[in-house]
Amino acid sequence: MSDLRARFAAAAQAAQNLPKRPDNDTLLRIYALYKQATAGDAGGARPGFTDFVGRAKHDAWAKLKGTPTEQAIELWEQANVSRLARARSGLDEVSKANQLDLATLSVVSRQLRGLAR
Numbered sequence: 001m002s003d004l005r006a007r008f009a010a011a012a013q014a015a016q017n018l019p020k021r022p023d024n025d026t027l028l029r030i031y032a033l034y035k036q037a038t039a040g041d042a043g044g045a046r047p048g049f050t051d052f053v054g055r056a057k058h059d060a061w062a063k064l065k066g067t068p069t070e071q072a073i074e075l076w077e078q079a080n081v082s083r084l085a086r087a088r089s090g091l092d093e094v095s096k097a098n099q100l101d102l103a104t105l106s107v108v109s110r111q112l113r114g115l116a117r
Contacts, residue, residue: 008037008073015080026079032060033076041065 012034022030035042035057042061047054064072 004070004073008077011077011080028056028060030076030079031057032064033072033079035061036064036067037069037072037076040069 042058042065046058049055
């Protein structure tokens with residue numbers, strides 16, 4: 001269990017540094033799974049109809065009602081595994097190159113942008 005939570009914490013931190021912002025549907029899914037994993041079932045009143053973003057986030061989270069923390073973490077990891085792997089691969093290339101010159105960083109940056117599309 002603690003290994004799962006440690007992986008989740010590391011992956012959540014890495015997800016903050018993705019080279020490209022995911023589409024809105026993916027972001028809602030990731031948000032809902034993260035909230036379910038960290039806070040449990042959605043609580044509070046549903047935001048009003050003028051708060052489109054808040055309402056969409058609340059609705060996505062509320063759909064996961066009853067999902068256990070461990071399952072929400074596993075689903076969150078599955079939803080992010082390909083993005084995190086591609087970002088990690090590009091960063092590993094920079095690390096292995098032992099060169100932090102502008103040309104190397106430029107090439108890896110282009111590769112990361114291409115993978116994120």
